[in-house]
Amino acid sequence: IAGITQAPTSQILAAGRRMTLRCTQDMRHNAMYWYRQDLGLGLRLIHYSNTAGTTGKGEVPDGYSVSRANTDDFPLTLASAVPSQTSVYFCASSDHSGTGLYFGPGTRLTVL
Amino acid sequence: AQSVSQHNHHVILSEAASLELGCNYSYGGTVNLFWYVQYPGQHLQLLLKYFSGDPLVKGIKGFEAEFIKSKFSFNLRKPSVQWSDTAEYFCAVKPHSGGGADGLTFGKGTHLIIQP
Numbered sequence: 289i290a291g292i293t294q295a296p297t298s299q300i301l302a303a304g305r306r307m308t309l310r311c312t313q314d315m316r317h318n319a320m321y322w323y324r325q326d327l328g329l330g331l332r333l334i335h336y337s338n339t340a341g342t343t344g345k346g347e348v349p350d351g352y353s354v355s356r357a358n359t360d361d362f363p364l365t366l367a368s369a370v371p372s373q374t375s376v377y378f379c380a381s382s383d384h385s386g387t388g389l390y391f392g393p394g395t396r397l398t399v400l
Numbered sequence: 401a402q403s404v405s406q407h408n409h410h411v412i413l414s415e416a417a418s419l420e421l422g423c424n425y426s427y428g429g430t431v432n433l434f435w436y437v438q439y440p441g442q443h444l445q446l447l448l449k450y451f452s453g454d455p456l457v458k459g460i461k462g463f464e465a466e467f468i469k470s471k472f473s474f475n476l477r478k479p480s481v482q483w484s485d486t487a488e489y490f491c492a493v494k495p496h497s498g499g500g501a502d503g504l505t506f507g508k509g510t511h512l513i514i515q516p
Contacts, residue, residue, distance in 0.1 A: 330490060333504075346503060388446045393442075393443045
């Protein structure tokens with residue numbers, strides 16, 4: 289089934305721990321994104337990648353890093369998690385036709 | 401940088417009522433506009449989009465939106481809502497001349513509750 293998968297579905301993490309959220313798409317989309325969704329703040333872009341091998345910073349990149357080794361995978365890493373990173377994280381992808389974004393099912397992360 | 405403002409954070413309607421959710425954006429150039437819906441416990445899904453041409457666009461499930469360039473608005477409408485329309489609705493904008501795929505800018509969302 290074509291689409292985007294994210295793992296894990298949810299996670300509770302102690303502050304200071306390192307965590308990688310996984311995202312894989314099978315639509316061969318060039319562009320991929322990571323957003324966080326917080327109540328009252330909507331979705332905010334963390335990092336993006338136009339194509340494999342390139343990444344860029346979004347609106348709220350601090351504390352997060354990404355890599356894009358290939359077209360399909362776009363992992364998001366929290367090097368040292370803090371409670372303010374408690375959120376729902378959505379991965380998304382798009383082709384360059386501008387038809388909008390396809391979203392994954394999300395990862396609910398709680399940092400204690 | 402572009403920004404999006406959604407006027408209502410929470411809207412409560414009865415079934416069969418008409419719906420209009422406001423969305424305004426700020427950006428000096430040409431934009432692509434989107435409405436996304438997020439049903440409880442699910443991920444975001446595209447409702448409709450505007451790129452060019454007819455400013456009245458129709459989407460899935462009976463939704464439509466009108467782009468009014470002079471007002472920088474892209475309001476979402478539905479003539480008669482159903483209980484199943486209960487969801488979070490997000491307006492989003494992308495500059496047309498963005499070149500690279502630097503994502504969409506989202507509004508903060510409107511939580512719509514439809515009472516049976």
